[in-house]
Amino acid sequence: MAMPSVPAGTPDAAELAPLGSRASSSYLYPLIATVVLFAVWELATRFGNISPLILPAPSKILATAVDHFPVLMRMSAVTAYEFVLGFGLAAVIGLPLGALIVYSRPIEMTFYPMLVAFQTIPKAAIAPIFIVWLGTGIMSKVLIAFAISFFPIMVDTIIGLRSSQPETVYLVRAMGGTPYQVFRHVRFPNALPAIFGGLKVASTLAVIGAIVGEFVSSDTGLGYLLLVANGELDTRLVFACVLVLTLLGLAFFFAIEAMEKVFVRWHVSARQAEAAASGE
Amino acid sequence: MRTTGQARSELAVVGAEPFVRIVGVEKVFSSRTRAALKALDNISLDIAAGEFVSIVGPSGCGKSTLMMLVSGLIPTTRGEIVIETSKVNRPYANLGIVFQRDALLEWRTVLDNVLLQADIRHLDRRKLTPTAVDLLARTGLAGFEKYYPWELSGGMRQRVAICRALLGNPSLLLMDEPFGALDAMTREQMNLDLQRIWLQDRETVLFITHSISEAVFLSDRVIVMSPRPGRIAADIRIDLPRPRKLSMREESSFGRYVAGIRETFQSFGLLKED
Numbered sequence: 001m002a003m004p005s006v007p008a009g010t011p012d013a014a015e016l017a018p019l020g021s022r023a024s025s026s027y028l029y030p031l032i033a034t035v036v037l038f039a040v041w042e043l044a045t046r047f048g049n050i051s052p053l054i055l056p057a058p059s060k061i062l063a064t065a066v067d068h069f070p071v072l073m074r075m076s077a078v079t080a081y082e083f084v085l086g087f088g089l090a091a092v093i094g095l096p097l098g099a100l101i102v103y104s105r106p107i108e109m110t111f112y113p114m115l116v117a118f119q120t121i122p123k124a125a126i127a128p129i130f131i132v133w134l135g136t137g138i139m140s141k142v143l144i145a146f147a148i149s150f151f152p153i154m155v156d157t158i159i160g161l162r163s164s165q166p167e168t169v170y171l172v173r174a175m176g177g178t179p180y181q182v183f184r185h186v187r188f189p190n191a192l193p194a195i196f197g198g199l200k201v202a203s204t205l206a207v208i209g210a211i212v213g214e215f216v217s218s219d220t221g222l223g224y225l226l227l228v229a230n231g232e233l234d235t236r237l238v239f240a241c242v243l244v245l246t247l248l249g250l251a252f253f254f255a256i257e258a259m260e261k262v263f264v265r266w267h268v269s270a271r272q273a274e275a276a277a278s279g280e
Numbered sequence: 281m282r283t284t285g286q287a288r289s290e291l292a293v294v295g296a297e298p299f300v301r302i303v304g305v306e307k308v309f310s311s312r313t314r315a316a317l318k319a320l321d322n323i324s325l326d327i328a329a330g331e332f333v334s335i336v337g338p339s340g341c342g343k344s345t346l347m348m349l350v351s352g353l354i355p356t357t358r359g360e361i362v363i364e365t366s367k368v369n370r371p372y373a374n375l376g377i378v379f380q381r382d383a384l385l386e387w388r389t390v391l392d393n394v395l396l397q398a399d400i401r402h403l404d405r406r407k408l409t410p411t412a413v414d415l416l417a418r419t420g421l422a423g424f425e426k427y428y429p430w431e432l433s434g435g436m437r438q439r440v441a442i443c444r445a446l447l448g449n450p451s452l453l454l455m456d457e458p459f460g461a462l463d464a465m466t467r468e469q470m471n472l473d474l475q476r477i478w479l480q481d482r483e484t485v486l487f488i489t490h491s492i493s494e495a496v497f498l499s500d501r502v503i504v505m506s507p508r509p510g511r512i513a514a515d516i517r518i519d520l521p522r523p524r525k526l527s528m529r530e531e532s533s534f535g536r537y538v539a540g541i542r543e544t545f546q547s548f549g550l551l552k553e554d
Binding site: 167 | 348351352353370371373375377379381383385386387396397399400401428430
């Protein structure tokens with residue numbers, strides 16, 4: 001069987017395999033996996049008996065994405081605006097609320113059960129209500145993105161702030177430290193790995209929230225474009241939308257991970273990455 | 281440097297007023313879900329300025345609780361603790377504290393960990409940095425200032441914790457089983473290092489340990505506590521010349537102290553030999 005696209009990937013992989021322990025391996029392995037996945041997909045659509053209406057070839061999807069580049073960018077800007085704003089709002093409210101719950105028993109008793117109850121409501125189910133309240137514009141999508149990404153940020157902030165070693169707290173108090181200093185020098189820095197865990201989970205959820213909002217009712221954004229394309233049976237454009245959405249979500253996730261690397265270089269997870277990169 | 285046990289006990293006598301006075305202290309931990317737990321019962325103890333006092337006792341006898349009470353971090357149920365002239369109801373200002381876990385802040389470098397006190401007390405870091413560097417050098421950590429705690433061994437980490445406690449030149453040093461998590465060899469070295477530092481600085485030390493021989497080796501006085509609720513079962517003065525050497529542990533005078541303390545333990549029904 002002729003394999004036009006696979007040989008392009010395999011010799012490279014064979015050549016680079018002995019270098020597996022090098023820094024490049026952290027990029028190399030996912031790259032190879034992605035190339036193989038798309039190669040199989042491409043071959044399946046070309047040589048398998050699959051209708052392009054059901055599963056278009058990756059090359060066709062890419063061509064469509066290039067053709068529709070301006071509209072995809074315009075729609076991306078709208079969707080990105082919605083999820084970044086919704087996520088930002090979730091961080092700005094979730095972090096302090098988590099801290100308040102840790103520091104105040106009455107606030108914990110008052111709000112925590114309510115927040116957990118709210119979390120169990122499927123956000124897609126109440127999205128239409130948000131549309132009724134805030135209209136079909138951008139703000140209703142921001143609110144849905146916020147509602148869906150807020151909880152992990154708050155919960156991980158609580159877990160992080162509560163996970164300090166008691167001795168470290170005693171130590172600062174024995175030095176005459178105020179509760180604020182205990183927070184600033186011990187509890188908060190100690191909570192950062194957990195907080196970033198929450199932020200990363202929330203970053204992917206915010207994207208889902210924005211799309212759910214656009215699905216329910218909108219006249220712009222990638223979710224809207226996706227629905228329109230679907231209605232016109234333009235499967236290629238649907239996949240192009242999904243592709244762009246995936247790239248957007250990835251970019252957002254890695255932006256947060258880059259921030260994490262700056263703020264919590266000292267943490268175990270960062271150390272392991274560093275050790276792997278230096279080949280230890 | 282060349283101080284004998286003789287001179288040490290004279291020094292202790294000169295300070296007529298004890299540096300730390302523990303008077304009739306009792307500590308009960310009460311909880312809504314469990315029965316109240318009496319950890320300490322009627323503890324009275326005077327510690328002279330510059331004295332090195334160890335507390336030994338079986339697990340759960342309230343040794344650590346006693347140290348926490350002296351630190352002012354938790355309140356007594358009954359009785360009082362006086363340091364210098366003031367009653368303890370919050371941490372004493374000139375206190376150094378070392379725990380069994382080094383409690384280093386992972387996000388700070390070795391130097392920044394030692395300088396923690398400067399940040400908490402709003403002191404000038406630049407002025408204290410030479411002191412911190414000097415302390416690290418005295419404990420064999422010269423050149424490690426910029427390292428992060430995770431890059432150090434357990435013994436090195438605990439040295440950093442000790443340097444951090446010594447930064448403000450504390451007049452009272454509280455140590456709660458500081459070497460309990462270290463291997464035997466490192467532990468012996470740490471005992472020697474602590475003795476050397478103490479002989480230079482002469483801070484008052486309250487040292488909690490499980491190890492009888494460690495207590496005898498380091499201390500002017502060893503306090504033996506009974507099982508819970510903790511009471512003082514024996515108060516033994518260790519008259520051995522300083523600086524003490526590891527080889528002294530094989531000498532008969534050292535052995536007699538250790539045997540005496542072990543007998544006290546056996547009188548509790550602990551350390552049963554068939």
